[in-house]
Amino acid sequence: MTLEAKNLTFRYPRRGAAPVLEGVSITLRPGERLGLSAPSGRGKTTLCKLLAGWEEPEDGQVLLDGAPLSRRGFCPVQLLWQHPEEAVDPLLKLRVSLYEAGPVDPAVLEGLGVREEWLERYPAELSGGELQRICAARVLGPELKFLLCDETSAMLDLITQARLWRFLLKQAEERGLGLLIVSHDAALLDRVCTRVLTWEEIAAPRRT
Amino acid sequence: MRTNRRADTLFLLIFAGIFLSAIALAGGLLTEPAGAADFTRKNLPPCLAHPFGTDWMGRDMLARTVAGLSLSIRVGGLTALLSGGIALLLGTVSAACGPRVDALVSWVIDLVLGIPHILLIILVSLACGRGVWGVIAGVALTHWPSLARLVRGEVLQLKQATFLRAVRRLGVSRGRVLRTHLLPHLLPQLFTGLILQFPHAILHEAGVTFLGFGLSPERPAIGVILEESMGYLAAGRWWLALFPGLSLVLVVMLFAVAGERLRLLLAPASAQE
Numbered sequence A: 001m002t003l004e005a006k007n008l009t010f011r012y013p014r015r016g017a018a019p020v021l022e023g024v025s026i027t028l029r030p031g032e033r034l035g036l037s038a039p040s041g042r043g044k045t046t047l048c049k050l051l052a053g054w055e056e057p058e059d060g061q062v063l064l065d066g067a068p069l070s071r072r073g074f075c076p077v078q079l080l081w082q083h084p085e086e087a088v089d090p091l092l093k094l095r096v097s098l099y100e101a102g103p104v105d106p107a108v109l110e111g112l113g114v115r116e117e118w119l120e121r122y123p124a125e126l127s128g129g130e131l132q133r134i135c136a137a138r139v140l141g142p143e144l145k146f147l148l149c150d151e152t153s154a155m156l157d158l159i160t161q162a163r164l165w166r167f168l169l170k171q172a173e174e175r176g177l178g179l180l181i182v183s184h185d186a187a188l189l190d191r192v193c194t195r196v197l198t199w200e201e202i203a204a205p206r207r208t
Numbered sequence B: 001m002r003t004n005r006r007a008d009t010l011f012l013l014i015f016a017g018i019f020l021s022a023i024a025l026a027g028g029l030l031t032e033p034a035g036a037a038d039f040t041r042k043n044l045p046p047c048l049a050h051p052f053g054t055d056w057m058g059r060d061m062l063a064r065t066v067a068g069l070s071l072s073i074r075v076g077g078l079t080a081l082l083s084g085g086i087a088l089l090l091g092t093v094s095a096a097c098g099p100r101v102d103a104l105v106s107w108v109i110d111l112v113l114g115i116p117h118i119l120l121i122i123l124v125s126l127a128c129g130r131g132v133w134g135v136i137a138g139v140a141l142t143h144w145p146s147l148a149r150l151v152r153g154e155v156l157q158l159k160q161a162t163f164l165r166a167v168r169r170l171g172v173s174r175g176r177v178l179r180t181h182l183l184p185h186l187l188p189q190l191f192t193g194l195i196l197q198f199p200h201a202i203l204h205e206a207g208v209t210f211l212g213f214g215l216s217p218e219r220p221a222i223g224v225i226l227e228e229s230m231g232y233l234a235a236g237r238w239w240l241a242l243f244p245g246l247s248l249v250l251v252v253m254l255f256a257v258a259g260e261r262l263r264l265l266l267a268p269a270s271a272q273e
């Protein structure tokens, strides 16, 4: 099972806006840990949104094993959003957000260090790191095949960061997940990735 | 500052709620005495025993006013609920069911908003055979569009929210998204909208009744009282119109002020005030 983006073109709906992505292609295989680094504003987050089915491309395709992503049910490609406080409903207790996709393996909660008492609180009452771990727990369902980590650890302290990565890498290893890791942190990419790409390698040369 | 305003508004809402429920209840109990004629005491100006005076049949005007307000409040409450329900349904459907449905609903909203309320109410009321249900249908069917438009805008904006995209890709069903994620976000707007509809509903009910297209003359409605009293104004019996009219204005203002305060408090722009 591979995740393939072919020749993606995408623009945000604003009058006369230039495309954010133009002719972007990328392939992610199971068990692979692919790093992507590019200056900010290039469209890394936008690419992740398209890969996870949050947005539809204007042109090109996102294919999972040769077929378009299904619009129903749990999507095998999940995006771990950079700002976890935006990824959970602010009006609901985290217990609801955590179990949104169904039961979560207690070993996952244990491994991520999600504490029971956090679940009785609202998003505004938790730190970014705590929220990010809850978001990670809810996307690690049994149907998950590819996990897109968009600057996932940028706002975490070093200890939490190390712990989160250790757990995610172990999960990926055991379950043969494909990871796409978007980060500015060259050291992190070097350490965890099997392959690192720059923006020039996935995007068609810009017309000037 | 903020907690102060919040406390004030809450107090006002509770006060308005209790006051209006009291009138609604008292009116229900007073329907008998309100209709009781006593020709030994007819046409009395306001005095201690009859603070609002009595009419040409010796009926106590205070009792009639309270009974009338009670009917108005009950009719107003029911119509506000009905039009709120229509607004929620159509506003959500419009925003959630694709561009065709949206265009259709938006067209209906513009259409209904374009016709003068009172005209439409009279038409619907006549079509439904006048009476209480005619008025309720008339007011409810004319008052949903502005709230529906508000709900639609809110849902459209919510649909863009990051958390909703994340949740949908988690395989959460449409129904559940609606119940657990959309409704709670819509509730404050809807609640405020309902309270602000109340005074409209009451005034329009009194209005069509006054014009003779609403409640039947034997009902103790404010509109009926005002309509009758017009004939006696020239005879110098000012109290017949003044006190019922003032009471109606008071009740309407109470709702309008409470609703407006709630709206300001819940509006994001004024959240920091």
Ligand SMILES: Nc1ncnc2c1ncn2[C@@H]1O[C@H](COP(=O)(O)OP(=O)(O)O)[C@@H](O)[C@H]1O
Pocket: A012, A020, A038, A039, A040, A041, A042, A043, A044, A045, A046, A047
């Ligand atoms: N929701 C949005 N609406 C309009 N423009 C956006 C939106 N999100 C991002 N952009 C624009 O798209 C470009 C790429 O953004 P993004 O994908 O976040 O880049 P990166 O993640 O590489 O920093 C930027 O120029 C940004 O201004």
Ligand SMILES: [Mg+2]
Pocket: A044, A045, A046, A082, A150, A151
């Ligand atoms: Mg980004």
